[in-house]
Amino acid sequence: xxxxxxxxxxxxxxxxxxxxxxxxxxxxxxxxxxxxxxxxxxxxxxxxxxxxxxxxxxxxxxxxxxxxxxxxxxxxxxxxxxxxxxxxxxxxxxxxxxxxxxxxxxxxxxxxxxxxxxxxxxxxxxxxxxxxxxxxxxxxxxxxxxxxxxxxxxxxxxxxxxxxxxxxxxxxxxxxxxxxxxxxxxxxxxxxxxxxxxxxxxxxxxxxxxxxxxxxxxxxxxxxxxxxxxxxxxxxxxxxxxxxxxxxxxxxxxxxxxxxxxxxxxxxxxxxxxxxxxxxxxxxxxxxxxxxxxxxxxxxxxxxxxxxxxxxxxxxxxxxxxxxxxxxxxxxxxxxxxxxxxxxxxxxxxxxxxxxxxxxxxxxxxxxxxxxxxxxxxxxxxxxxxxxxxxxxxxxxxxxxxxxxxxxxxxxxxxxxxxxxxxxxxxxxxxxxxxxxxxxxxxxxxxxxxxxxxxxxxxxxxxxxxxxxxxxxxxxxxxxxxxxxxxxxxxxxxxxxxxxxxxxxxxxxxxxxxxxxxxxxxxxxxxxxxxxxxxxxxxxxxxxxxxxxxxxxxxxxxxxxxxxxxxxxxxxxxxxxxxxxxxxxxxxxxxxxxxxxxxxxxxxxxxxxxxxxxxxxxxxxxxxxxxxxxxxxxxxxxxxxxxxxxxxxxxxxxxxxxxxxxxxxxxxxxxxxxxxxxxxxxxxxxxxxxxxxxxxxxxxxxxxxxxxxxxxxxxxxxxxxxxxxxxxxxxxxxxxxxxxxxxxxxxxxxxxxxxxxxxxxxxxxxxxxxxxxxxxxxxxxxxxxxxxxxxxxxxxxxxxxxxxxxxxxxxxxxxxxxxxxxxxxxxxxxxxxxxxxxxxxxxxxxxxxxxxxxxxxxxxxxxxxxxxxxxxxxxxxxxxxxxxxxxxxxxxxxxxxxxxxxxxxxxxxxxxxxxxxxxxxxxxxxxxxxxxxxxxxxxxxxxxxxxxxxxxxxxxxxxx
Numbered sequence: 001x002x003x004x005x006x007x008x009x010x011x012x013x014x015x016x017x018x019x020x021x022x023x024x025x026x027x028x029x030x031x032x033x034x035x036x037x038x039x040x041x042x043x044x045x046x047x048x049x050x051x052x053x054x055x056x057x058x059x060x061x062x063x064x065x066x067x068x069x070x071x072x073x074x075x076x077x078x079x080x081x082x083x084x085x086x087x088x089x090x091x092x093x094x095x096x097x098x099x100x101x102x103x104x105x106x107x108x109x110x111x112x113x114x115x116x117x118x119x120x121x122x123x124x125x126x127x128x129x130x131x132x133x134x135x136x137x138x139x140x141x142x143x144x145x146x147x148x149x150x151x152x153x154x155x156x157x158x159x160x161x162x163x164x165x166x167x168x169x170x171x172x173x174x175x176x177x178x179x180x181x182x183x184x185x186x187x188x189x190x191x192x193x194x195x196x197x198x199x200x201x202x203x204x205x206x207x208x209x210x211x212x213x214x215x216x217x218x219x220x221x222x223x224x225x226x227x228x229x230x231x232x233x234x235x236x237x238x239x240x241x242x243x244x245x246x247x248x249x250x251x252x253x254x255x256x257x258x259x260x261x262x263x264x265x266x267x268x269x270x271x272x273x274x275x276x277x278x279x280x281x282x283x284x285x286x287x288x289x290x291x292x293x294x295x296x297x298x299x300x301x302x303x304x305x306x307x308x309x310x311x312x313x314x315x316x317x318x319x320x321x322x323x324x325x326x327x328x329x330x331x332x333x334x335x336x337x338x339x340x341x342x343x344x345x346x347x348x349x350x351x352x353x354x355x356x357x358x359x360x361x362x363x364x365x366x367x368x369x370x371x372x373x374x375x376x377x378x379x380x381x382x383x384x385x386x387x388x389x390x391x392x393x394x395x396x397x398x399x400x401x402x403x404x405x406x407x408x409x410x411x412x413x414x415x416x417x418x419x420x421x422x423x424x425x426x427x428x429x430x431x432x433x434x435x436x437x438x439x440x441x442x443x444x445x446x447x448x449x450x451x452x453x454x455x456x457x458x459x460x461x462x463x464x465x466x467x468x469x470x471x472x473x474x475x476x477x478x479x480x481x482x483x484x485x486x487x488x489x490x491x492x493x494x495x496x497x498x499x500x501x502x503x504x505x506x507x508x509x510x511x512x513x514x515x516x517x518x519x520x521x522x523x524x525x526x527x528x529x530x531x532x533x534x535x536x537x538x539x540x541x542x543x544x545x546x547x548x549x550x551x552x553x554x555x556x557x558x559x560x561x562x563x564x565x566x567x568x569x570x571x572x573x574x575x576x577x578x579x580x581x582x583x584x585x586x587x588x589x590x591x592x593x594x595x596x597x598x599x600x601x602x603x604x605x606x607x608x609x610x611x612x613x614x615x616x617x618x619x620x621x622x623x624x625x626x627x628x629x630x631x632x633x634x635x636x637x638x639x640x641x642x643x644x645x646x647x648x649x650x651x652x653x654x655x656x657x658x659x660x661x662x663x664x665x666x667x668x669x670x671x672x673x674x675x676x677x678x679x680x681x682x683x684x685x686x687x688x689x690x691x692x693x694x695x696x697x698x699x700x701x702x703x704x705x706x707x708x709x710x711x712x713x714x715x716x717x718x719x720x721x722x723x724x725x726x727x728x729x730x731x732x733x734x735x736x737x738x739x740x741x742x743x744x745x746x747x748x749x750x751x752x753x754x755x756x757x758x759x760x761x762x763x764x765x766x767x768x769x770x771x772x773x774x775x776x777x778x779x780x781x782x783x784x785x786x787x788x789x790x791x792x793x794x795x796x797x798x799x800x801x802x803x804x805x806x807x808x809x810x811x812x813x814x815x816x817x818x819x820x821x822x823x824x825x826x827x828x829x830x831x832x833x834x835x836x837x838x839x840x841x842x843x844x845x846x847x848x849x850x851x852x853x854x855x856x857x858x859x860x861x862x863x864x865x866x867x868x869x870x871x872x873x874x875x876x877x878x879x880x881x882x883x884x885x886x887x888x889x890x891x892x893x894x895x896x897x898x899x900x901x902x903x904x905x906x907x908x909x910x911x912x913x914x915x916x917x918x919x920x921x922x923x924x925x926x927x928x929x930x931x932x933x934x935x936x937x938x939x940x941x942x943x944x945x946x947x948x949x950x951x952x953x954x955x956x957x958x959x960x
Contacts, residue, residue: 030364037105037360037369038353045105046356047339048073049080052110052324053331054298057087057095057121057156074103078335080359081108081160083298083326088122089156089379096157097373106368108359110160110295110326114180115536116145117152117383124152125384125392128399130165130192131517132533134182134558135570136398139195144395146199148388153205155382157374159366160206160254162295162326164193166243167216167258169559172518175221178482179516179533183558184216184567186239190246197252204366208295209247211258212273212284213265214240222259222303226272233264245288253362254293255284257322259303272303275313280321293358298327299334311337319347323355396532396542401555402571403520404529409508411549411576412445416623416915417846418473419448423466425478425495426455437537438477438514441544444854447847448472459492466498473508474499476523479535481515496522503527510547514539521561529565531555549576550852580838583624587950595948596627602941603920607632611933612905612922614643614797618834619945620842621916627945628834634797635926641794648783648796649921650814651830652902656752658784658840659771660826661879663759664700665856665864666774672762675878679704682758685733693741696758699751700864700878703744703871705737706751713820721822728821729757745874749817749827756826768824778853779843783836787813787823796831797923799904814904814925828903834919841910841917865898865910883957890939891956892946905934909942914952918945 041049053070060067073079082099084092096109111117117124127133127145137145153161166189169181182189197207211222213236218227231240244255257273257280266278273279274296284290296317297304304313314325314334318341328334341347363369402410412418420442424435435453443449450472454462468474476499480491503509503525511526513519514535523529530546530553532539545551556570586593596619603615614632618625630647633640651658667673675697680686682696690705698704712731716724732750739746756767763770768786776784788796788811798810805819813819815828823829843850844865847858864878875884880898883889888901889909899909905924910917920941924934946954 030361030369033369034357034360034364038357041356043342043349043352044339045077046352047335047342048076048078049105049356049359050318050323050325050338050352051079051328051331051335052081052083052108052295052326053079054085054327055082055095056085057092059088059091071099071102073331074099074107077104079103079107079331080105080324081110083162084109084111084120084156084158086120086122089124089383090376092121092156092158093374093376093379097376100157100372106363106372108160108363108366108368109158110162111153111158112162113149113153113158114163114165115534116149117156121152121156121383123384125149125388126536126538127392128396128532128536128539129179129534130182131169131179131558132396132399132539132555133192134185134188135401135533135555137192137395138398139191141395141398142192142195143199144391146196147203148385150200150203150205152383154203155374155379158205159368160208160295160362161200162208162210162256164196164207164209165211166190166193166209166247167211167214168240168243169216170239171217171219172559173219174216175219175482176223177216178518181216184560185558186242188558190243193243194246194250197247197250201251201253206253206293206362206366208254208256208293209244209252210256211260211297212241212244212255213258213262213279214244215258215260216240218260220303222272222297222301224302226259226261226270226303226306228261228263228269231264236262236264241288248288248290252292253365254295254324255290256295256297257284259297259301270307272306274299274304274322275308275316275320277320285321293323293362294321295324296322296326299325300327300329305329310334314338315341315346318351318355321351323358392538393542396536396538397545397551399534399539399555400530400532400542400546400551400553401517401557402528402530402546402553402573403517403557403561403565403569404526405571405573406527409510409527410530410547410553410573412547413549413576413623417445417447417548417849419469419471420446420450421466421468421472421474422449422451423474423476423495424451424453425459425476425480425491426453427479434537435477435479435535435540438540438544441541442475445544445548445849445852447849448858454492454495456492459495463492463494463498466502468502468507473510474502475510476512476526478511478513478519479515480513480519481535491519491522499523500525512543514543517557517559517561520565545852546573548852549573551575580620580623580625580842582628583626586626586948589622589624589626590949590951591621591626592948592950595944595950599941599944599948600627600629602937602944603629604631606933606937606941609933610931611937612924612931613640613926614647615905615920615922616643616645616647616649616834617921617941618838618919619916620838621914621949623842625838634923643797644795645835646783646795646833647921648788648792648831648833649906649923650797650799650809650902650904651832651906651921652815652828652904653749654900654902654906654908655828655830656826656879657900657908658830658832658837659767659775660752660756660759661700661864662775662855663767663770664755664879665860667759667762669857669860673758675700679754679758682761683729683733683754685730686754687733689737690741691737694737695741696755697868697878698741698870699755699758701745701868701870701874701876702747702751703742703868703874703876704748704751705739705741705743706732706746706748706754707735707738708746708748709750709817710735711816713816716820721820721824724820724822725757728753728817742870743872745871745876752827753817753825759826766824767826775840775855778855779839779850781832781836781839784830784832786829786831788831798926799923800925800929801927808927834921837908837919838917841908841919844910845912845915845917885957886939888935888938888942890942890946892943892954893957895957901938903929907938911946914946914949914954916945916949918942
């Protein structure tokens with residue numbers, strides 16, 4: 001045993017030694033390549049290694065002048081690499097390969113990927129902006145961003161990331177950094193920056209800390225002019241320079257000085273750090289001991305060019321200590337100017353050699369001495385991997401920061417969602433923000449949504465159009481943010497004034513900044529202040545989730561907004577999944593506890609009187625379950641199990657509502673189902689007599705002339721379900737109409753069978769798949785299903801002692817025609833529990849949305865639940881029924897109510913006026929369908945429920 005252990009240790013040691021030798025060999029090979037390459041370069045080639053022009057990663061013709069110039073520069077050795085800006089994955093990688101193949105020496109490719117490769121490459125992964133990460137990201141989240149960014153960068157052929165940004169956002173008036181910064185805390189910025197640097201560089205890319213010694217406290221945009229950082233040395237060391245010191249200690253590969261003058265570091269007030277040897281050589285190399293690459297910020301920026309012409313700028317930068325000249329206005333001018341500077345002695349040759357050595361070492365570090373091109377075919381496997389999507393969503397969720405939450409308005413409840421007036425404030429030239437995404441997310445959740453879109457130009461004249469209707473919440477989504485060249489993004493003053501006036505006059509205003517958090521100061525009277533720091537699609541979706549309680553709100557301000565809202569402030573709100581909840585005190589939703597007890601007593605007495613073996617009731621008002629109770633037993637057998645809250649019932653004709661009608665509504669909205677079209681346009685076999693006059697809406701309203709029922713199951717007994725279904729449809733099509741279309745109403749299962757066939761034809765999917773995907777899964781109706789498995793039998797209430805089947809029907813559909821189709825039919829076949837069904841009627845009360853998912857629109861609900869008026873004296877809506885006289889809903893459900901019943905003893909009624917629904921599930925047909933006692937009980941039970949409402953007057957329908 002010991003011998004085996006020693007052999008194992010020896011083997012591990014040999015492997016470790018072999019790995020160590022391979023690592024040493026690779027290091028030696030890289031150093032040899034650097035030494036030999038440097039020794040073999042001419043002065044012209046050395047200077048070329050220091051020049052890095054820009055390129056877009058977009059398709060251009062081979063004869064395009066700029067493309068040809070760049071390719072020729074690579075071929076002649078006048079560039080050391082390229083800085084890539086906007087582009088697409090394949091085009092970026094293809095240009096990289098073309099330039100690498102043209103160049104004698106490998107090229108070092110660079111790009112800004114501050115918030116993921118999507119910053120430059122369309123289709124790449126997009127992360128939150130740095131300030132958002134500072135608000136809530138963990139170090140693991142930062143490492144995740146580094147990992148995804150590094151892998152995608154290498155897939156494009158990019159080796160040098162021009163990030164992270166380590167500037168501190170300490171000046172709200174800053175015009176270039178703000179949300180690009182992790183915040184104002186040097187330690188937090190350093191920790192997040194270091195996490196990114198270490199993980200990214202471990203995966204074969206180089207990183208750049210910028211903009212040394214710190215650009216976040218300035219006012220002037222260095223793209224346009226020269227900012228001056230006027231802090232003393234002690235402040236600079238303690239605050240601005242601290243994150244850079246952490247990055248240097250972590251081994252960051254490159255540092256980018258900002259085009260900012262810093263007198264306290266020995267630089268002149270009219271000279272940017274980029275051109276200051278005191279800053280670069282004295283402080284960065286000397287005091288901080290940095291020995292990596294110093295790369296310039298873009299030399300076409302105003303801050304670099306303010307006091308010198310372009311050639312002079314390039315020479316001064318190299319002389320000051322810059323190794324890589326990024327984005328000169330003219331690469332050839334920069335190249336020639338530096339070359340002349342060396343030739344006339346303005347730039348020591350040793351300065352060139354040290355810079356080129358660092359550049360070659362960087363190229364060797366990323367393996368460019370071994371391979372330089374990328375595999376285009378691998379791009380789809382390495383970029384925007386769908387497996388990262390959920391994790392990326394969680395990162396965005398963590399960034400949401402709630403600054404003010406008056407009266408605990410947030411989260412909105414999905415059980416009774418708000419009516420919203422959305423005001424988008426966007427800049428017409430801001431291509432990074434896509435406000436339609438946020439609107440779409442709100443539409444899925446809100447009861448209603450109106451929308452106004454304002455820009456800085458239109459706000460002055462249109463702000464007064466913000467007129468909320470009764471009960472509407474004004475939700476402002478501001479995308480104002482600081483942008484390079486364009487300055488500080490601010491809320492239009494007219495909009496701010498209008499919102500403040502509304503808030504002071506009692507309108508509920510929710511102000512969300514999807515950009516600069518400082519805009520929250522514009523509307524201090526808003527009930528809610530919340531920020532995402534970013535208008536990215538991921539931020540918009542995360543904000544919608546947070547507003548509706550689907551995720552925890554945990555972000556903290558990485559910058560101070562005011563004395564009231566300092567750095568570190570943030571209101572924590574736990575996730576509140578938007579589901580029905582059981583209320584402790586019914587009076588909280590305007591119902592009497594004793595009144596509800598009386599309603600329950602009626603059901604209990606009915607069960608004792610033999611109306612059904614058992615029952616389960618569930619009543620909810622305003623999103624709160626006020627009564628849920630089980631009565632009786634599963635059957636009348638001795639020793640029968642007691643009825644439980646999770647008992648599953650055969651829903652019978654409620655299937656028409658929970659599946660078929662709602663699917664019809666969904667497909668109507670999508671334009672797949674035309675209610676006004678004849679049935680024959682979908683089922684050509686349905687022709688003859690008046691059949692061409694039968695419209696799709698007639699099937700829903702039971703006014704199409706079809707026979708109410710026939711024993712199809714007997715005609716196709718013993719056939720497989722698919723063949724039986726085809727037989728059913730053919731038989732119905734061949735039957736003569738029972739009456740002229742729309743001359744009267746006759747409840748017809750046969751018409752619903754035709755409707756189910758239409759739905760399957762327009763969708764190409766079976767009914768159960770459609771219902772699961774479109775309704776049951778989105779509403780988490782987990783116990784709602786066709787053909788329940790045998791494992792659930794103990795929970796299923798039995799129905800009838802069926803002479804035809806010769807047994808008690810238990811766990812299989814009671815309806816014979818549905819049974820003949822294998823238990824899957826549009827008119828019957830669903831099984832469920834009361835609690836599983838409850839989200840469905842609440843979704844209708846919510847205007848079609850529940851728990852963050854919109855199933856249908858409010859307008860469609862109104863269309864389908866309003867009396868169709870297709871036949872004389874009919875109470876039928878489209879698929880639904882409305883209260884008739886008399887009605888199973890009793891006398892007190894409002895005229896706006898709608899519902900349905902099921903033959904087995906089930907029913908559901910919804911009253912939008914009273915914000916209430918009632919589910920009554922029984923197995924009254926056990927052991928025989930001849931038991932009709934429940935018919936008398938249902939109206940009385942529903943009346944008792946309505947009489948339990950105490951916060952409004954309840955009168956019988958039609959009473960004054």
